[in-house]
Amino acid sequence: MDTFTPVSALAGGALIGLASAVLWLGIGRIAGISGIFGQLLPPAAATAAWRAVFLVALVLGALAASFVFPGFGVGGPNGRPATLVSAPAWTAIPTPVWLAIAGLLTGLGTRIANGCTSGHGICGLARLSLRSLVAVVVFFGVAVLTVAVTGVV
């Protein structure tokens, strides 16, 4: 099991930072995925075009990288197949229901808090936003607690 991968983590993180920098300096937008995604939904904003372009490129970027740099871990011709978690057995919840609840809470929470790991976690911290720092501490803390309580790993 390839657990700790500092070099690819640093390289990937730099790419994500560069992506956020390009969006900010190019068009003055925060690369916050939950916001870019959420504001595509009805009532669609006038800015739906760039949001859709960004999200399609996000998928293509992951796909292309898995072919250009194969074998990093999950995905691509040399990677392991990507898998999602299974619901912990003790909960007796079917996995699809578990994932639906997780997705619903993720969508709801990121929308109410106006951001996720990218918008608050990367762009917000880089902007030295107190609001984003609070969001990051809360969602990381609660996620760590959730893993500890559910034993989902």
Added chain:
Amino acid sequence: MNNSLKLTYLGTAALSGLLFGAGLYVSQMVDPLKVLRFLDFGAIPSGGWDPSLAFVMVPAVIVMFAAVRLGRRRSAPLFDRHFSTPAFDRVDARLVAGAALFGIGWGMSGICPGPAIALIAFLPQNLWIFLVALAAGSWIGSRFAPQVQLADAAASPVAAE
């Protein structure tokens, strides 16, 4: 013509999306099980903890921090008339409640919104269930979102992400 429909504007969005997706793959944050191995602090004593996610965040924040500093010297981004700085900066109960709900969802699944969408490239089983639920949750949440969200619909400078 609306700036946001120009080729330079959409091309910038495409370049950013490509880099972001590549970064998620290279860092392996597309792997929910790897993200969960970071969130599993209980594995620290046994040495099974995977600190990789922290190693993703640090360079990402540093590069973006430099971009924000660079942006402060300019009155506008390259291809628009203004920076869409989030205008809503209050720390309130809604922020904490929303972040906590997201934390529960993230801890249950190991999937945050970026990887959720990037994973369409690799189509793990049950991904669509998560994505449909994500969209539904986001749509319901928009009923409770701060008013500044609406400003974005008019492409005003006070958009929030």
